[in-house]
Amino acid sequence: MLVIALCKGRFLAPSLDLLTEAGIRFPEDIASSRKLIFNSEDHSFRAVLVKPADVPTYVEYGAADMGIAGRDVILESRADVLQPLDLKFGYCKIAVAGANGISEGAPPNTSRPTIRVATKYPRITMDYYNSRGIPVEIIPLSGSIELAPLIGLADRIVDLVETGRTLKDNGLEIVEVIAESSARLLINRAGYQTKRDEVLQLIQALEKVIR
């Protein structure tokens, strides 16, 4: 039996649709249930529901053989997992945004020598600014990131941008896109080797659906 970790939230419905199309059906209504573990009809798969940011951890440890999560979450986690498939949903960008579109080279309207950046992605943010040689102070937040530059907590934000609507409504705009993100299939390195036939079968089934 293969264990697959799925994200609660906006990724759940498309993930389940994809699995159903690949022939993996779950008898229960996962979305409305409060349970966390579900067996597929033929008992060859077990789905576990976890927080999106935790999917890479479950897979890296092999507690789940595989998982579905956004590329943003995988990059931030730095988990050492295989990522063979782009599942082609959940498209968005990880971007730097600010109240005005002036370039990163000229610090925003501030007398601070080090700019402040608010984000849910402290590691991605640090890597990005380090690679550019720009000193930053990272302010880790867990939600409503867009608020930070509006009330003077930060000069910039690094956040997930889907349509850009939230940014626009709050008078912000993208300064630079750091990376494109979409849903990915994650696989544990050891499981890929020791359960190869089962894993490859699922990858092929999913590939067919995506194409």
Next chain:
Amino acid sequence: MKSYTQIPPGTQIVIGCAARRRRVLERTICSVFEGWSYEEIIPPIFDYYDVFVKGMGSGPEEQIYRFIDREGNILALRPEFTSLVAKTVATRLANSPKPIRLYYSGEVLRFEKPKGGRQREFAQIGIEHYGGSGKTADVEVLLIAVETFQRLGIQGFQINLGSVDFFGGIVDGMEFPADQITQLKDVLNVKDQSGLEALLEHLPLGDRRKKILRAVPHLTGDKAVIAEARELVKNPRSVDALDHLEEIYSIFERLDLAQHLTIDLGEIRGFDYYSGILFRAYVRDLGFEVASGGRYDGLPAAFGEDLPAVGFSFSVDRLEQIVTPTLEIPDVEAASIDVDDGFDKALQLRRSGKAVKLCL
């Protein structure tokens, strides 16, 4: 000042039954190594920092615990054994008859995120074979790895065998900057198909080369993988690597051990010092590899003695998490002695080799 009740992150304390089991595990593995004529080497827990940088290459050096001695030398707590052993072989054992077979067992320290039962201080146990090039030495160390699993009674273990020369031969002829090679390795390392496609769009490569790179992540399986790879590559370095792997696989088939061997040409991770075969061992239902090794012919040369070298190490902390049915952990049965009668009885039993426990 931290409270003395805390232990530093990445350390652990092994007590009683768990410690007994660890020692039996280590002893069992050492006896396999000794059975193949390997002698123990007990290297120091610290050495000059440069030894490890020279050995491990750039990258992992940031994981090394460094300190400065009273004369100003930079020292390091050993982050692995191979560099230390290679240095010893190239210097103190330079005039010894070859091949030299050594094994080690002990703790190493790396400043990294503790995970998978492996802390920052963790136990490694492994072998090093110096002075033997070619398939005989390669097969010898692989067979020792197989016997170790068998002796521990571990079922469903699997050794993934690849070669740095296969991928090396493919990228040798590609003349683009080092950072693009790194990007290429990064996407291949996680088998990221869409990332690879995005990268290939910008790389000045012919269709044949692109076809090879697209195939690399999938070249994992039985002997058929070698035949599949032969259709793709024509450069001598890669072809030699395939010949070599095929020979090893054939020997395993003849010994009826091929079921434990998987050819894995898509595996391109590892310390810079690897130069030929490269392997990792996995056990079903453990999420992390339990052993890894390979050939590192250039390493002794870095210390002044040009010698072929091959070896591997087991992660003791990870082996401990696996069911080892044949491992017998002896219970300590001691006779309780009442000291009111004097210590004579206790001494008498001790002289006859019996365990005693004094009642207070």
